[in-house]
Amino acid sequence: MSKLRVLIVDDEPLALSFLRSTLIKLDSIDLVAEAKNGREAIAAVAKLQPDLMFLDIQMPGMNGFEVVQALQIQKMPMVVFVTAFDQFAADAFDIHAVDYILKPLDAERVSRSVERALARLAGNSSDVTNVGSVASISERLATDQKQESGRESSDGIKRKLLVRDSGVVKIIPFDDIDWVDAAGDYMCVHANGETHIIRITLGELMEKLDASLFVRIHRSTIVNIERVVSITALPKGGSLLELSEGTTLKVSRNYRESVRNFFQ
Known part of the structure; x- marks a missing residue:
């Protein structure tokens, strides 16, 4: 045969x-x-x-x-x-x-x-x-x-992110995201104690996220501002953000004003 x-x-x-x-x-x-x-x-x-x-x-x-x-x-x-x-x-x-x-x-x-x-x-x-x-x-x-790539709320802001993980598509509410960092052509999305890797640029992801909730703190890092529990000033103008789940992230000088504006 x-x-x-x-x-x-x-x-x-x-x-x-x-x-x-x-x-x-x-x-x-x-x-x-x-x-x-x-x-x-x-x-x-x-x-x-x-x-x-x-x-x-x-x-x-x-x-x-x-x-x-x-x-x-x-x-x-x-x-x-x-x-x-x-x-x-x-x-x-x-x-x-x-x-x-x-x-x-x-x-x-x-x-x-x-x-x-x-x-x-x-x-x-x-x-x-x-x-x-x-x-x-x-x-x-x-x-x-x-439609599924980002369901919109009544104010027109997309509230969910679709992540394909080993053949399974997971829906992650933006409110669950703690922070995000870039890894080459991929983004590592940290949410509820898990890390999800998606193929997207940081700029493309920023366009999807709620600008009133997420701020860029480094050329390769985004943080959910509601997760920040403390800010520590560093010499030479930088600062450290401590998140509620224990992660500490550095804010570069170029993004210091953007972070400061969120707390004014």
Whole structure:
């Protein structure tokens, strides 16, 4: 029996690694390529023409439905959608996806998806991806993502931050955030004793946060001003902030006036 040529597409390294390690153990699978975003996926399908594609739905840039919409129907592989959300399951089957599996992933569930794909291939199913219905689905997904990326209160200020952590999307109220610091291209969000790492610039994050609650105290640090319990002056113009959870943060001279204004 010929093997299924498989492409896996996911922007999360942990999910990509799990799919890879699970699929290569299956005798029926030939893993031909991996992609980290929609553009790479489209290029891989055009070049390699895989039989089956494990496709993440929510990715930066192009979402999974937009990837399907962009592919040429004659080169369309069977699709297993992978996501942390369950609200698009019906849509996935409306466009004749082989399967729809939820994160966090488990090996048995991935194996069942492969079995479904093999059964469809063996039966020479006439089911093809219904590209015509994908446009409205991808538009709705884009709208939902914009709404969920920051629910707004009645005063127009976004109050929640979405953080993807090992395939699970966590919703963190801004009021729960103690402080944030930059780590390269990522931000470390410290909230309720936990640290969440997200890929966003400090400037982009500042645009999302409530300017009446958060202040920048250093070129790489933001603090929730309501967490500050004491301020200690330092020589040469700097100062130290002590937070209610015990962390001590340094305020650089360039941001001293911004911090002072919050307490006037």
